[in-house]
Amino acid sequence: MRYAPVAVALSLVVAMTGSMGSARITVINPHADALISDGRIALAKGDVGTATDNFEAALAIDPANPAPLIGLAEASRRDGMQGKAIRYYRQALERDPNNVVAISGEGGAMVEKGALEKARRNLIRLEGLCGKGCAETADLAAAIARGPAPRVVSAEAIKPEPQVESN
Numbered sequence: 001m002r003y004a005p006v007a008v009a010l011s012l013v014v015a016m017t018g019s020m021g022s023a024r025i026t027v028i029n030p031h032a033d034a035l036i037s038d039g040r041i042a043l044a045k046g047d048v049g050t051a052t053d054n055f056e057a058a059l060a061i062d063p064a065n066p067a068p069l070i071g072l073a074e075a076s077r078r079d080g081m082q083g084k085a086i087r088y089y090r091q092a093l094e095r096d097p098n099n100v101v102a103i104s105g106e107g108g109a110m111v112e113k114g115a116l117e118k119a120r121r122n123l124i125r126l127e128g129l130c131g132k133g134c135a136e137t138a139d140l141a142a143a144i145a146r147g148p149a150p151r152v153v154s155a156e157a158i159k160p161e162p163q164v165e166s167n
Contacts, residue, residue, distance in 0.1 A: 032062035039071045043078065051075050066092035070102055073109070082109040100129055104136035107143070114148045 039054030055071035062068070073088035089106035092099055107122030123144060126137045 028065055028067075029062040032058040032065060032068070035061070036065075036067050036071060039068070039075075043071070043075055046078075048075050048078050064095060066095040066099055066102060069095070070099070070105060073102075073105055077105070077109055077112065082113040085109040086113070098129055100126060100134065100136045103129070104140045107140040111140075111143045111146075111148055116144060116147065119144050 035054045035058035039051040039058065042048075042054060043051035052072060052075045055068045055075065058065070059068035059072070069088045069092035073085040073092070076082070076085035076088060086106055086109045089102045089109065092102040093106070096102070103122050103126050107119040107126070110116075110119040110122065119140065123137065123140050126134065126140060130137060132138075
């Protein structure tokens, strides 16, 4: 009976520390946040190089934050490097598996690459996370409906076979 209060107190301490260890607290570095904002502004202006530099610097400062990876993915898509963008989106999803912006962006890059079936899987996942009324779901659904952009072929890529004719 003498040990009952001590046992109760000890069990409360163990329960509190156990629940605190499983809680996920995200603290965003203010300098990294400013670099991400500058990167988004540069990307909106069409300056992909400056945007990429800002996002990479933010990632170096705060590697756990998925936002710079999403920014790098958007910059890569703007440069026409969808495969690289998909890789950045997947890295962002490793940090935050339910990030609807990353899921939608990855699906959009897949559509641009021609992987419509994989993009549809992302759409189903988005509908499960935020519903059909979500802006990201609507964006991905519209991208899938448009389909992949037609590929432009340069004149140098198609060279006719030389034909020798006799007179």
